[in-house]
Amino acid sequence: MANRVTRNSYKILTRQLSTAFPKCDFKPKTYSGPSFQKTDKIKADHIAPAIFNIYKRPLVLHQGHMQWLFDHDGRRYLDLFGGIVTVSVGHCHPKVSAALHEQIDSLWHVTNIYRHPKIYEYVEKLIAKFPGDLKVVYLVNSGTEANDLALLLAKAYTNSNDVISLQSCYHGYSSTVMGLTATQSYRMPIPVPSGMHHAMLPDPYRGIWGGCRDSISQVKNSCACVGDCVTSDKYVHQLSELLENSVPAGRVAAFFAESIQGVNGAVQFPKGYIKKAAELIKKHGGLFVADEVQTGFGRTGDAFWGFQNHGVQPDIVTLAKGIGNGFPLGAVVTTKAIAEAHTKSSYFNTFGGNPMAAAVGKAVLEVIEEEGLQQNCKDTGRYFLEQLMDLQNSYPVIGDVRGKGLMIGLELVEPGTKQPLNSGDASEILESIKDLGILIGTGGRWRNVLRIKPPMCINKKDVDFAIAVLDQVFNNYKKNK
Structure with missing residues (x-):
């Protein structure tokens, strides 16, 4: 006691x-x-x-x-933590539990080399939530795995190696994406893949230029810009300096960013930063990867995906956590052109998109819609x-x-x-x-x-x-x- x-x-x-x-x-x-x-x-x-x-x-x-x-x-x-932002629609939600029970009594596992109806029903419903050319889905098992696959896709498509993320970000804990993660407490003292760079964090509270953010709560005595924040250009300039000094000319593969930094404590960026940063990366030949592992599925309120709050269209989106309400499930969503670059080698995922996960994922989307x-x-x-x-x-x-x-x-x-x-x-x-x-x-x-x-x-x-x-x-x- x-x-x-x-x-x-x-x-x-x-x-x-x-x-x-x-x-x-x-x-x-x-x-x-x-x-x-x-x-x-x-x-x-x-x-x-x-x-x-x-x-x-x-x-x-x-x-x-x-x-x-x-x-x-x-x-x-x-x-108030939802299993680290993972329980989206509620612990043991009856509709999600019922969907899992129904599936588990008929078919657990066949791997994605076979067809089963639930994966097609789910993918069709999931892809309807995405704008533009984001039409191809990979189903995986976690956020780390999703970001690892996104990293591979970006490098395969651009034929480039250098990747940029933001200071204090968290994108996973495998020996590969640990290089993307720029939080010291999650960095083991081991070598990580080459070409990983971390841009200055545009933090309105602790950043050197401050700034205003997309929130009803602002840093005390901050600016109150109409439209993009005036500080966004200063932080983007620092990103430009990194590109022009540390990355081979025109050889950047991707820029990874969370829509709101999760592990770093819900850090938002000055208004306009993400859109301008993504545009700059594209000018240098790279892709923008939106990490929606924590911000996706309506959590930010105004939009279903966090990147929509920034007015930007990503090339790749990674999903996990709330996607399965606690069931192991993740996804990578991208364009047909980027996915085509992956055909340079074979690919399969033993558990990704298994019947149980697909049934749960579909039920989660339905609950979000039905319960507003x-x-x-x-x-x-x-x-x-x-x-x-x-x-x-x-x-x-x-x-x-x-x-x-x-x-x-x-x-x-x-x-x-x-x-x-x-x-x-x-x-x-x-x-x-x-x-x-x-x-x-x-x-x-x-x-x-x-x-x-x-x-x-x-x-x-x-x-x-x-x-x-x-x-x-x-x-x-x-x-x-």
Whole structure:
């Protein structure tokens, strides 16, 4: 019991909140798995040490229902992280679960060298969501795999090797795409493929020129440009300098960018940057690859794909996470011309597009449409941001509130400065939020950003509860400093 909050202390903590825990009629099953102590031992003895506990008092999560998670003691938590932005339509959504059950009882696996109906039904529905010439789909198993394949396609099509991504980005963790990823904590001290370059991050909060972004929340005292931000040209000039100094003339293969940086803590770019950067890359012979692993499927609210918010047409789009609501599924979407370059060699994917994954993916798209989840992201996300901006006015520890739709970040700082909040205090804040019934993510270069990317089915009552929890946690922090 010393390793976790007891049932009674949990109830006392939640009773202290100004807003009641939202009602939920779902009753989880009684937990029958290994004890907390046994999971501790198994983890210590057999789980890779690189997989670390994010909490001092870890949880054993037992069951999920829509926006809720339940631990082995039956305690309920509002999930504001969605399994790292992966649970899109809700934990164990009944329609998605039913589609999987139906498929699993008829056909599990045949690989994509054979035809089966679900892959064709799914691909047809998925491709209808894309504009322009983005008409060819590869189905894979994860975001890392999707970006690895996109990298190969770009190099095959352009016959070039050099690739550019942005500082502090995350595009995956294989030995290849680790070179694309420009976040030090995810870089092993091993050689990565040649030709990987990282352009200056155009960050309105920490960047040298600041800027304004596509959000109702702006950096305090930032510019308020109509249309493109004036700083976008300055950051694009830095990209141009990189191209003209470090890349062989006319030999760039691709520019990879997330529509909003996810692992880096929902960092948005100055308005106009992505479009101008993509145009510059094309002038140098390269392709633009939009990483929609976290921002896709309506999460940003105004558009189904994050790149549409930037007014740009990518050459390749990579998808994963919310595409399968937690089921292993990813995709690469591109043009017929680019896909044709891949025929220089044979290709197959053992599990990509298997019948179960295709059935789940199709059901996820249907739920997003039927339940209006993109609109919910827009409306509930705006409401969430407005409440967080009010909190920011009361608590100097919140240095920046940013985001769009239900892709939100709170950057925590030493009060009165832009210095990242020290890791000890940030960890205590995260722990306190969990103890009051909310699971939330962290990210950013210094792990000082609270990442709010919940299942897209949350509602305003859930937001009110979340704000009450954050208000209490930040108020306690303020009193104790």
